[in-house]
Amino acid sequence: MELKDIGEREAIKIMAELYGSVNLDDCATIDAGNEFFLITTDMVNEKTHFPRGAAPYQIGWFVVAINLSDIAAKGGIPVGVTLSVGLPANEDVDFIREFSRGADDCAKKFGTEIIGGDTKEVNSVTICGTAIGRVKKSIFMPRKGCHPGDVVCVTGELGMAGAALKALEAGNDEFADKILMVxxxxxxxxxxxxxxxVTASMDISDGLASSLYQLMEINGMGFSINAEGIPVHEMAELQGNGIELALYYGGDYELLFTVPPDKFGDVRKAVMGTGCRLTAVGEVIDNKAVMLxxxxxxxxxxNRGYEHFLGEKLFK
Amino acid sequence: MELKDIGEREAIKIMAELYGSVNLDDCATIDAGNEFFLITTDMVNEKTHFPRGAAPYQIGWFVVAINLSDIAAKGGIPVGVTLSVGLPANEDVDFIREFSRGADDCAKKFGTEIIGGDTKEVNSVTICGTAIGRVKKSIFMPRKGCHPGDVVCVTGELGMAGAALKALEAGNDEFADKILMVxxxxxxxxxxxxxxxVTASMDISDGLASSLYQLMEINGMGFSINAEGIPVHEMAELQGNGIELALYYGGDYELLFTVPPDKFGDVRKAVMGTGCRLTAVGEVIDNKAVMLxxxxxxxxxxNRGYEHFLGEKLFK
Known part of the structure; x- marks a missing residue:
């Protein structure tokens, strides 16, 4: 059997079962007294991640940003990022200058820095970022922990990355930054x-539907989502299929939370204090299904969204 | 200018200068009270790291082992390893089972575990491991810190990986394990x-000569090495060019220390207590040169050894 027959999530499940020590959360945790150290790693490569027109600066920013997004989903404070950069030998030296500038700018913008790096020779550009964060154990936000009746809510707006992807597919290269400048x-x-x-939390990297199905598996309960309540980005609205782009397209990197109703007001107020919307989109139900x-x-x-190995191409 | 014109170490230097926050040590360090958390990341790929005849189990072991080697060089206790596994979609599912078993066995053998993983679709097998360790600040062993007169010493024996490489080049596939089961x-x-x-420490991944030249740059002083004193592995001796294989071939992953003469006996006793040789091979000199x-x-x-991008191929 080949990987394309089972897909990325099944492959991760096989590995997690073998290791026995993988928590299937956005980050691995390491005990450090009254804190957890958070570690997350994400590999990106030319074949499946970089749209046509992607600039090295944007790629550097993207690799750092998607790793910080996993730290963010756990409530973590980033404390450093390392990068392993695999490049072909005939790549221009300017690539690493521009790439590094993008990575550095993203790290600094979010209060951290690049603390280690490595380069290797490979056939096609492949970059692995690792972000490290810390969070008090008492406020760590796990993927598992929601209860029926909890409010389901999302930060920001969904569908912009999907809309940019559609624009790229239609031949409009100028939207690469909307996908990469996460x-x-x-x-x-x-x-x-x-x-x-917050009782459960994860980031939305492969689309809202995919994230909800992953939370359903982990929590053993489901969700009822109100389509009219989903905050759809105006770029997605403009394309006339906003809900489709918000639910089934990856790349938005917003956060998805569940919160008991009596706490929702406080959580929303805290998030709005940073200048970001937090919108209720549905509730947790006592039934292992995701309803719309x-x-x-x-x-x-x-249950669809982007998944590696399944013959989908994120960028054509 | 392309990467093949400047090589891996120059590329790393360009990135480190841009970031300003990279310490050019084996591991990045994160302040955690009276300890450092140590983070190191290493990417390996089919093109430059896997010899003919490499089994997925051995590849899994190798990725974990070379990352733990960087933690070891700082005196760290490993606390976890994460793996990003990039594979072609037509790779057999058994690859991830066998790979994961090798990775898990290596982590457990050295007192730690795989705490996180990720898979992605790429063109050729590319794996990025990240190891996390902790060490009391007071006993952290940096790359920079040696003084003229310090004893230069190495653990174990050198040249085995080089000898195995030569055997592979001569068509003998059964030596892949000598290279990968680090x-x-x-x-x-x-x-x-x-x-x-210990005043300075690093692991010997690209050959003793290359490691000494790197320490010379960082410390601003040099080394005088006694060829007859180098502990050459018997596989290298058998090939009749033991010193060549010990100095200029990578893959041994022994540790290289500098130690003041009055401490050398104690350090050697401590290392020998683990069942491993520690051999004095020379001394630190007040002159920026590496002498043999x-x-x-x-x-x-x-000043030669394995370096990425320079058109060398580790495995033909």
Whole structure:
């Protein structure tokens, strides 16, 4: 059997079972007294991650940003990022200058820095970022922990990355920056965690639907989502298929929280204090299914989104 | 200008200067009270790291081992390893099972575990490991800190990986395990650090000569090495060019220390307590050069060893 027959998430499950010590959360945790150190690692490569027209600066920014997004989802304060940069031998030296400038700018913007690096020779540009964070154990926001009745909410707006992807597919190269210049919700995650109200949290990297299905598996319960409540980005609205882009397209890197109703006001206030929206989009249900309520009718939300190995191409 | 015109070490220097916050040590350090958290990351790939005949189990072991070797060089206790595994979509699912088993066995053998993982689709097998360790600040062994007169010493024996490489080049595939089943000197590093006597330390991944030249740059002083004193592995001796294989071939992953003469006995005793040799091979000199004394004559040691991008191929 080949990887394309099972997909990325099944492959991760096989590995996690073998190791026995992987928590299937956004970050691994290391015990450090009353804190956790958070470690997360993400590999990106030319084949599946970089749209046409991607500039080295944007790629550097992107690798750092998507790793910081995982730290943000746990309420963590970033304390450093390391980068392993695999490049072909005939790559121009300016690539590493521009790439490093983008990586450095992103790290600094979110209060941290690049603390280690490495370069290796490979066939096609492949970069592995690792971000390290710290968070008080008492406010760590896990993926597992929601209860029926909890409010499901998301930061910011969804669908912009999907809309940019559609524009790129239509031949408009100028939208690469909308996909790569990701804004990780670091301050928002820290603010939400400080309220002690979030029961489950993850970042939305492969689309809202995919994230909800992952939370369903981990928590053993489901969600009912109100389509009209989803905050759709105006770029997605303009394309006329905003809900589709918000649910089934990856790349938005917003945060997805569940919060008990009596805490929702406090969590929203804390997140809004950073200058970001927090919108209720549904609730946790005592039934292992992800439902979408649209035009007054409830149906099962499709379980699709970007997944590696399945023959999909994020960028054509 | 392309990367093949400048090589890996120059590329790392460009990046380090841009970041300003990279310490050019084996590991990045994060302040944690009276300890440092140590982070190191290493990417390996089919093109430059895997010899013909390499089994997925051995590749899994190798990625974990070379990262633990960097933790070992700082005297660190490993606390976890994460792995980003980039694979082609047509790779067999058994690859990840066998790879994960090798990675897990190596981590457990050296007292730690795999705490996080990720898979991505790429064109050729590319794996990025990140190891995390901790060490008391007072016994951290940096790359910079040696003084003229310090003893230069190495753990174990050198030249085995080079000898195995030569055997592979001669068509003998059964030596892949000698290259990939690396034995990181974790216990030896912890033992050496505990004595408070090591003034500079790094692991020997690209050959002894290359490591000495790197320490020379960082410390602004040089070394005089006695060829007859180098502990050459018997596989290298058998090939009749033991010193060549010990000095200029990578892959041995032994530790290289400098130690003041009055502390050397204690450091050696501590390392020998783990069941490993520690051999004096020369001394630190007040002159920015790396000298080799052979047959009573002193000459400049060549500055060569494995380096990415320079058109060398580790495995043909």
């Amino acid at each position: 804004n990780p919700r670091v301050r928002e995650g820290i603010a939400a965690a400080s309220v002690h109200g 309520v649209e035009d007054g009718r409830e149906k099962i939300m499709e | 034995n990181p000197r974790v216990r030896e590093g912890i033992a050496a650090a505990s004595v408070h006597g 004394v052979e047959d009573g004559r002193e000459k400049i040691m060549e």
